Amino acid sequence: MPTIMVDGPPIDVERKRRLVKKLTDVAVEVYGIPHIVVLIRENPPENVGVEGQLIADRKKPV
Amino acid sequence: MPTIMVDGPPIDVERKRRLVKKLTDVAVEVYGIPHIVVLIRENPPENVGVEGQLIADRKKPV
Amino acid sequence: MPTIMVDGPPIDVERKRRLVKKLTDVAVEVYGIPHIVVLIRENPPENVGVEGQLIADRKKPV
Amino acid sequence: MPTIMVDGPPIDVERKRRLVKKLTDVAVEVYGIPHIVVLIRENPPENVGVEGQLIADRKKPV
Amino acid sequence: MPTIMVDGPPIDVERKRRLVKKLTDVAVEVYGIPHIVVLIRENPPENVGVEGQLIADRKKPV
Amino acid sequence: MPTIMVDGPPIDVERKRRLVKKLTDVAVEVYGIPHIVVLIRENPPENVGVEGQLIADRKKPV
Numbered sequence: 001m002p003t004i005m006v007d008g009p010p011i012d013v014e015r016k017r018r019l020v021k022k023l024t025d026v027a028v029e030v031y032g033i034p035h036i037v038v039l040i041r042e043n044p045p046e047n048v049g050v051e052g053q054l055i056a057d058r059k060k061p062v
Numbered sequence: 063m064p065t066i067m068v069d070g071p072p073i074d075v076e077r078k079r080r081l082v083k084k085l086t087d088v089a090v091e092v093y094g095i096p097h098i099v100v101l102i103r104e105n106p107p108e109n110v111g112v113e114g115q116l117i118a119d120r121k122k123p124v
Numbered sequence: 125m126p127t128i129m130v131d132g133p134p135i136d137v138e139r140k141r142r143l144v145k146k147l148t149d150v151a152v153e154v155y156g157i158p159h160i161v162v163l164i165r166e167n168p169p170e171n172v173g174v175e176g177q178l179i180a181d182r183k184k185p186v
Numbered sequence: 187m188p189t190i191m192v193d194g195p196p197i198d199v200e201r202k203r204r205l206v207k208k209l210t211d212v213a214v215e216v217y218g219i220p221h222i223v224v225l226i227r228e229n230p231p232e233n234v235g236v237e238g239q240l241i242a243d244r245k246k247p248v
Numbered sequence: 249m250p251t252i253m254v255d256g257p258p259i260d261v262e263r264k265r266r267l268v269k270k271l272t273d274v275a276v277e278v279y280g281i282p283h284i285v286v287l288i289r290e291n292p293p294e295n296v297g298v299e300g301q302l303i304a305d306r307k308k309p310v
Numbered sequence: 311m312p313t314i315m316v317d318g319p320p321i322d323v324e325r326k327r328r329l330v331k332k333l334t335d336v337a338v339e340v341y342g343i344p345h346i347v348v349l350i351r352e353n354p355p356e357n358v359g360v361e362g363q364l365i366a367d368r369k370k371p372v
Contacts, residue, residue: 199356199364199366202356202357202359202364203364203367205359206359206362206363206364207359207362207363209359210359210361210362211362214362220361221361222359222360222361222362223358223359223360224358224359224360225317225353225357225358226357226358226359227357228357
C-alpha cells in the first residue's frame with residue numbers, strides 16, 4: 001500500500017487530477033502494487049524556504 | 063515522545079477531541095510513555111488520490 | 125483512506141501488531157472509513173531530541 | 187521546490203533509480219518547476235498495517 | 249538536499265522569515281550542504297493534541 | 311509543542327547532538343515555546359533523488 005506525499009505550490013484541480021493519475025501510474029509500474037494513495041499538500045509561498053529565503057520573497061519560483 | 067500524524071478527511075472538533083484522546087490512550091498503552099503528540103491533518107477530497115483517482119471524483123468515500 | 129504515521133522508539137513485532145490493530149480500530153470508529161493504513165517508524169534514541177537534548181543522552185525515556 | 191516522499195516496501199537500487207526518474211518527470215510536467223526532490227522510505231512489512239493487520243501477517247502484498 | 253519540516257502553531261510572515269533563515273543556517277553548518285528546503289506547517293489548536301488533550305482545550309500553549 | 315523533522319544524509323552522533331540543540335534553540339526563540347521535539351531521519355544516498363537523479367549516482371553531494 002505505497003503512499004506518496006507531494007509538497008508543492010497550490011495548483012488547480014485539473015493539475016491535481018493529472019498529478020494523482022500519473023504518480024500512481026509510476027508507482028504501480030515500479031512497485032507492482034495497484035493500491036496507491038497520493039496526498040497533495042499545497043504550501044503557500046510564505047511557508048516554504050529555499051536556501052534560507054522564503055519563496056514569497058523571491059523573484060521567481062524554485 | 064511518540065508523535066502520531068493522522069491524514070484524513072475534514073472532521074468536526076468533537077471528533078478531533080475523541081480521535082486525540084483515543085489514539086493517545088493506545089500509544090500510551092503500547093509504548094508505556096505518557097508524552098504523546100497527535101497532529102491531525104485535514105485533506106480536502108480534491109487533494110487525495112486513491113488508485114489514481116481523486117476522492118473528489120469518486121462516488122463514495124474510501 | 126486515512127493514513128496514520130507513528131514515530132516512536134523501536135518496539136517488538138507483538139507490540140507493532142497491537143499498535144496497528146488498536147490505532148486502526150480508533151480511526152475506523154472516528155472516521156467511519158474501514159480503509160486505514162498505519163506506518164510505524166522506529167527512531168533510535170540518538171535520532172530524537174526533546175527540549176534540545178538527544179534521547180540517547182537522557183537518563184529516562186520521554 | 188516540490189518534494190515527494192514515497193513510503194513503500196523495500197526495493198532494489200535499479201527500481202529506486204527508475205522511481206526517482208519517473209516521479210520527477212511527472213512533477214516537472216505538472217508543476218512546471220525543474221527542482222524536484224524525491225525521498226524514498228523503505229518500510230519493512232512488520233512496520234506497515236493495512237485495515238488493522240500487519241503486512242508481515244498477510245498472505246499477499248497490498 | 250536536506251529538508252526540514254516544522255509543525256507548529258500559526259505564525260506571522262516575519263517569524264516565518266526568521267525561522268527559515270535560522271533553521272537553514274543551522275542545517276548548512278551541521279551538514280555542510282547549502283541547499284536546504286524548509287516547509288512550515290501551521291496547525292490550528294484544534295488539530296493538535298498533547299497528552300490526550302487538544303491544544304484548543306488547554307489553558308496555556310504547550 | 312512544535313515538531314521538527316529533518317531529512318538529511320547520515321551523520322555521526324556528535325553532529326546529531328549539535329543539530330538537535332541548535333534547531334531547538336531557533337524554534338524556542340521563534341515560537342516562544344520550550345517544548346520542541348526534533349526527529350532526525352538519515353537517508354542513504356540511494357534513497358534520495360534530486361532533479362531526477364539518485365544522490366548515489368551523483369559526483370558530489372547536493
